[in-house]
Amino acid sequence: MYMNIDEIEQELGVMQLSDSFFPTGIFATSNGLEYLFSQNKIHGMTDLAEMVKINIIQQIGPTDCIALADIFENSNEGNFDRIIQADNTLFATKSIKEIRDASVRSGIQLVKCVAEFVKDDKMLKQYQDSILEKKANGIFPVAFAICCNAMKIKKEKSMMMMLYGFSVAVVGAALRLGLIQHFEGQKIIHKIKPVIAQTIKENSNKSLSEMWQFAPQMDVIQMSHEKMDSKMFIT
Template sequence: MNIDEIEQELGAIQLSDSFFPTGIFATSNGLEYLFTHKKICGMSDILEMVRTNIIQQIGSSDCVAIASVYDFAEKNNFEKLIEIDNMVFSTKLIKEIRDSSVRSGIQLIKCVSEFVTNDEILNQYQKQVLGKNCHGVFPVGFAICCNALKIKKEKCMIMLMYGFTVSVVGAALRLGMIQHFEGQKIIHSIKSVISKTVKENSNKSYLEMWQFAPQMDIFQMSHEKMDSKMFIT
């Protein structure tokens, strides 16, 4: 590996680390509601929840958006990036999930802009987000930040899905649903799903974005109405 490749790897590790301040650690993606109302229990149920989200929501929508962000960033077509941002925002049907995505996306952009100051696309995007000309949804912001750090498109998609998996597993641990060894089994088991999802979506157009997980939507909406909760979503 040359110096540039090593720096790209370090950038990927930095953005993937739960230490990075995006606030994702405070989300459970509806898991807290499912646990509280005894609709889910144990490792196998959590694994199925993660798998469903990756296949039916994140892969088919967020990862497709990431692929297009990379394509249009390479062409320096900023108008299309704004269009993708608006489309991703509109696909997030649950207000709590939508707001959380925007908060995390804006926080990510602000943080990366502190140490990556010479990327034109990142600077333009931050300016438009701060000017409220676009939303700053997390998948688009994540792709722009990864691109600014010279991280490859497929790796960016892997990082997004891995981050989601870890956030759910972390929530399950804090809720006392599983033990650490079981959490690692879930992460290992989901690797094949992530790999297949990357292969299926890495070359799709943003016009092919879709998501369909109505039961998860209902659970996430129900979480928003809970009187007492540990997690934002």
């Protein structure tokens, strides 16, 4: 059974937004990994896989994924006030300034880029205008949901892309730091697939009021990275 033209275009959109070539700046983040590496507190593939898993289960899944799902629902209903609410709520959950600022920069850059070639989506235009008018922050998961919806990419696939993109960014940072080798990086990505799938299943139909996160050790690591005198990565 062959895919129709719309399905092919959607898959190409998935590939485009998932590509590290897409200019969002996520490749410059390590999510605190650089600090752990500098302090010799992380050793090899097993530790790195555990770090990615904790971030997905304890932070990104119950916050970013829920916000993304909420954006899809309200975009389809044309409820822009709720989109602004989700943007502000998610912004407030990012307690680490470095992480919050990096997420906003990436989100704004994503919207700016997608708006260059998607000209007919009302929500995308409205969200971009709200960022320029300082009514929205442009936090990345919200921006990502808006852009995926504008490109006709479905909710669950968008969540998958976001979680996979985070995993690849951390693994890529580990490779550049010399913590792991390329084959080990692919093993980690493969190992984390069931975690991504389960996280999507658990968070794809929750409301904004159900958002939470609890990973105090990661918070401390991220704050410590912010205070490093010399660093290769933004976070």
